[in-house]
Amino acid sequence: MSSVGEEAYVELTTFTRDGRPKPAPVWIAALADGRVGFTTGGASWKVRRIRQTARVELRPCDRSGNVLPDAPLLTGEAAVAKPADEQAVRSAIHAKYGWQVRLIEAFGALAKLLGSSVGSSGVAIVIELAGEDSA
Numbered sequence: 001m002s003s004v005g006e007e008a009y010v011e012l013t014t015f016t017r018d019g020r021p022k023p024a025p026v027w028i029a030a031l032a033d034g035r036v037g038f039t040t041g042g043a044s045w046k047v048r049r050i051r052q053t054a055r056v057e058l059r060p061c062d063r064s065g066n067v068l069p070d071a072p073l074l075t076g077e078a079a080v081a082k083p084a085d086e087q088a089v090r091s092a093i094h095a096k097y098g099w100q101v102r103l104i105e106a107f108g109a110l111a112k113l114l115g116s117s118v119g120s121s122g123v124a125i126v127i128e129l130a131g132e133d134s135a
Helices: 045-052 083-097 099-113
Strands: 010-015 021-026 036-041 055-060 073-080 122-133
Touching: 010 045, 021 045, 036 045, 036 083, 045 073, 045 122, 055 122, 083 099, 083 122
Parallel strands: none
Antiparallel strands: 010 021, 010 055, 036 122, 055 073, 073 122
């Protein structure tokens, strides 16, 4: 099995206050210290749930969020990146996804110029993986 940080997409499952799972596909990148990270909108529900409950689950998936057959389940704890970690996450995402990130940033900048909040600032999330669970 390859490292989860090498996957093109992972299903990130965050949890509501009452414990309900909320899965969503995300881009993911490995960080030099063994953690993984992704970026998302600062006001997203993912960020709100992570601030309430750090526990997350990760499973390889396709771009639509369909979990791959026999995909391993990884658990970990997520947090909004501190300023020292934020650039590492952004650099890793840029290095891995290249032109796709630049295209999304261009659309975000255009939306901001047109008065939309879509182009508003995002945050980086870091995840400390706990290990592999049996799914």
